[in-house]
């Protein structure tokens with residue numbers, strides 16, 4: 025299946041050989057490696073990326089789903105251009121960071137106060153520290169399949185068998201107080217709260233399980249978790265690094281009508297530049313006030329936090345989204361629905377068992393039963409999924425194999441029709457090879 029892909033990506037292949045001599049495994053993020061070798065991007069604009077061989081792709085990976093306005097949107101490019109001569113890094117606060125912070129405060133229901141950093145992995149690490157200090161408890165309940173970045177404690181049970189460290193070099197003790205439960209299964213969370221009674225600091229989850237299968241929380245699941253947390257004096261925390269500013273302006277917490285005590289954001293909020301942030305109730309975030317004498321929680325920031333380039337890119341993006349929310353979100357939701365329904369219709373027509381999950385503009389096709397948690401998603405036919413991604417790439421569509429995709433405001437109905445048509449062709453080829 026990789027022949028069509030390899031025939032047109034010789035320059036990427038060569039560059040990857042060089043990359044392997046420089047970087048461990050040739051990549052700087054594990055998700056970016058796929059067989060036989062990944063494409064190398066030479067430029068990006070709107071809904072498109074181009075590779076080293078000059079092939080153009082309609083991009084649905086969109087920079088790990090960070091680019092809701094597409095690549096290099098004018099509002100962000102203009103903001104960056106006007107900031108560049110005025111400093112790329114202050115190492116101090118500025119009006120720009122206050123303004124982006126205020127935008128987020130205004131938009132995100134739980135964000136009474138927040139702290140910027142540079143990546144999602146940092147933000148989730150800080151969230152854990154804040155939750156433990158506030159409650160005086162140790163256990164963090166997360167979801168099997170839940171991905172919260174590369175930080176040591178939370179890097180547990182993301183993949184099968186969903187109960188151990190994802191990496192060598194992490195002693196068991198480091199993750200002893202992180203427990204995985206089944207997503208969309210309230211009883212599984214209740215059972216862990218019972219087992220760890222009196223020591224649970226927070227239940228921490230992505231409202232749409234991302235790397236675990238692009239699976240949205242059932243309508244009442246988040247409400248059930250909120251009630252459970254309130255009953256047990258446990259904090260409820262959402263990782264909105266994918267869903268924030270994507271499934272609705274105020275994130276999944278606004279869409280589902282469930283306000284968590286703490287949350288992390290990143291991706292879209294940085295407008296395509298590096299950003300992470302932790303936000304939540306004032307009394308929790310206030311523990312990070314460096315003038316505190318007692319119970320002070322030391323969290324970053326870091327050297328490059330609130331750097332003015334990220335601040336202006338984030339501001340331009342979040343303001344644009346707020347000002348155009350009435351058109352952007354309904355349009356993205358409609359297009360996402362068309363993608364999910366169209367792909368499923370074509371595979372059903374070819375007799376291929378496939379289900380496309382997602383919410384709003386997010387989607388991921390599973391070759392197997394319709395999953396409601398990561399364990400079920402892991403049972404699918406991975407080879408067909410990989411073949412599908414390579415076939416799409418060979419026809420000028422980029423979806424990172426095995427990962428969710430996201431529609432941006434730049435995608436057109438022609439783009440979506442083409443994705444659906446190529447899915448039909450793939451379905452027909454699978455049927456022929458089986459038949």
Ligand SMILES: Cc1ncc(COP(=O)(O)O)c(C=O)c1O
Nearest residue numbers: 143144145171172173234265266
């Ligand atoms: C839900 C979620 N949390 C955390 C992270 C980590 O963010 P970063 O890659 O910026 O460290 C990601 C990244 O993909 C994510 O999807």
